[in-house]
Amino acid sequence: MNPLLKVAQPLTLPSGAVIRNRFLKSAMSEAMADRSNSPNRLHVELYRKWAEGGTGIVVTGNVMVDRGALGEPGNVVVEDRRDMDGLKRWAQAGTRGGAHLWMQINHPGKQSPRTMSKQPVAPSAVPIGGSYGRAFNTPRELTNAEVKGIVKRFAETARIAQEAGFTGVQIHGAHGYLVNQFLSPADNRRNDEYGGSAENRMRFLIEIYDEMRRVLGAGFPIGLKLNSADFKEGGFTEQDSEEVVKAMAERGIDLIEISGGNYENPKMSAEDDGEVFFLKYAERMASIVHVPIAVTGGFRSKLGMEEALAAGKTSMIGIARPLALIPDIPNQIMEGRYETVTTQRLTTGFPSLDRQFGAMIGLSYYEQQMRRIAQGKAVKLHRNAWDPLLHMVRRQGIAALSPRRSN
Numbered sequence: 001m002n003p004l005l006k007v008a009q010p011l012t013l014p015s016g017a018v019i020r021n022r023f024l025k026s027a028m029s030e031a032m033a034d035r036s037n038s039p040n041r042l043h044v045e046l047y048r049k050w051a052e053g054g055t056g057i058v059v060t061g062n063v064m065v066d067r068g069a070l071g072e073p074g075n076v077v078v079e080d081r082r083d084m085d086g087l088k089r090w091a092q093a094g095t096r097g098g099a100h101l102w103m104q105i106n107h108p109g110k111q112s113p114r115t116m117s118k119q120p121v122a123p124s125a126v127p128i129g130g131s132y133g134r135a136f137n138t139p140r141e142l143t144n145a146e147v148k149g150i151v152k153r154f155a156e157t158a159r160i161a162q163e164a165g166f167t168g169v170q171i172h173g174a175h176g177y178l179v180n181q182f183l184s185p186a187d188n189r190r191n192d193e194y195g196g197s198a199e200n201r202m203r204f205l206i207e208i209y210d211e212m213r214r215v216l217g218a219g220f221p222i223g224l225k226l227n228s229a230d231f232k233e234g235g236f237t238e239q240d241s242e243e244v245v246k247a248m249a250e251r252g253i254d255l256i257e258i259s260g261g262n263y264e265n266p267k268m269s270a271e272d273d274g275e276v277f278f279l280k281y282a283e284r285m286a287s288i289v290h291v292p293i294a295v296t297g298g299f300r301s302k303l304g305m306e307e308a309l310a311a312g313k314t315s316m317i318g319i320a321r322p323l324a325l326i327p328d329i330p331n332q333i334m335e336g337r338y339e340t341v342t343t344q345r346l347t348t349g350f351p352s353l354d355r356q357f358g359a360m361i362g363l364s365y366y367e368q369q370m371r372r373i374a375q376g377k378a379v380k381l382h383r384n385a386w387d388p389l390l391h392m393v394r395r396q397g398i399a400a401l402s403p404r405r406s407n
């Protein structure tokens with residue numbers, strides 16, 4: 001191992017936890033749970049590989065707080081202690097060798113596909129627009145009491161994660177899910193204390209954080225994944241995002257992971273321009289607040305990662321898709337065996353089909369590779385979209401082809 005590399009330096013978080021290096025495996029929904037939405041031996045095997053691969057913080061795919069509100073088939077749900085044994089096995093495997101394992105905690109709000117929710121809930125009854133909007137039913141507005149109930153659910157899921165041996169949690173505040181919906185003025189038109197001013201739109205997130213902190217204690221890491229903006233007309237702006245970063249830093253959050261509008265949004269994909277899209281924003285945040293920042297979306301090369309850390313643009317390097325192809329990138333980099341990887345755009349060979357199923361093609365390919373890693377099989381490196389699409393239909397039926405994310 002080369003101790004001079006920036007990526008190899010440990011990092012101490014505000015809560016006191018020491019992270020062994022600067023690699024953060026960003027959340028990827030594994031879609032591996034069965035109908036009971038419980039973690040199983042596939043999760044155990046996959047996370048063992050990631051922990052043994054050298055990553056400092058391994059963040060799980062989003063875990064849902066409510067069985068009645070799923071983002072997609074195969075989500076893990078943690079709303080009570082029924083899966084404690086399975087969660088313990090998962091936590092033990094995912095922390096091997098000193099890796100941190102953080103559970104990403106989420107509620108989809110209106111971004112729960114019509115195949116899963118007849119009537120999803122949201123801050124306001126604003127339907128999802130855009131080309132994938134038809135895949136989601138119009139939501140109903142949450143009552144004030146229901147909002148407070150969901151705050152409690154986030155904290156309860158976090159408490160169970162802590163008891164099971166997870167070493168941290170991450171609130172999913174990005175990618176158009178419920179926390180993001182509250183933050184965005186385009187989605188949140190409420191008149192109560194959770195809507196209106198930037199301060200009110202932030203209240204749901206702050207109450208979740210405060211309640212988690214209360215039940216988890218001062219020494220347990222809590223992170224947040226946040227969009228730099230959601231790139232929607234009248235939506236969540238960089239200015240809004242900056243206010244959230246400042247408020248959360250003041251409250252003592254351990255790590256803020258900056259991400260984009262949506263991972264199928266070209267704005268966040270590195271294939272197009274070969275650079276990490278959110279680095280400029282993160283660099284500005286790093287200069288105004290003292291909170292560790294991770295940037296995710298587009299990191300591929302060792303050089304790019306080293307340069308971003310050396311220039312002080314970010315404290316951690318978030319990586320998702322490449323780690324579903326090569327689970328030990330951190331070790332390979334630290335041992336001088338890795339330079340870069342290309343994440344190719346997959347194609348069916350028919351542009352109109354690619355457009356129609358674009359969002360699903362990317363997801364299904366990486367889900368397929370995660371499952372293969374969990375099963376001890378080699379990943380399939382190819383650009384043919386048919387193989388992963390058929391894999392998904394075989395596993396989840398034809399409904400798997402309808403979009404699960406909104407843009």
Ligand SMILES: Cc1cc2nc3c(=O)[nH]c(=O)nc-3n(C[C@H](O)[C@H](O)[C@H](O)COP(=O)(O)O)c2cc1C
Nearest residue numbers: 026027028029061062263297298319320321363366
């Ligand atoms: C299959 C798949 C599932 C994902 N699931 C999640 C998720 O559950 N939570 C989340 O915050 N981001 C999720 N993401 C987004 C990634 O965490 C990341 O932000 C995005 O892929 C960009 O990083 P990359 O260029 O390193 O892949 C997912 C991405 C993929 C490809």
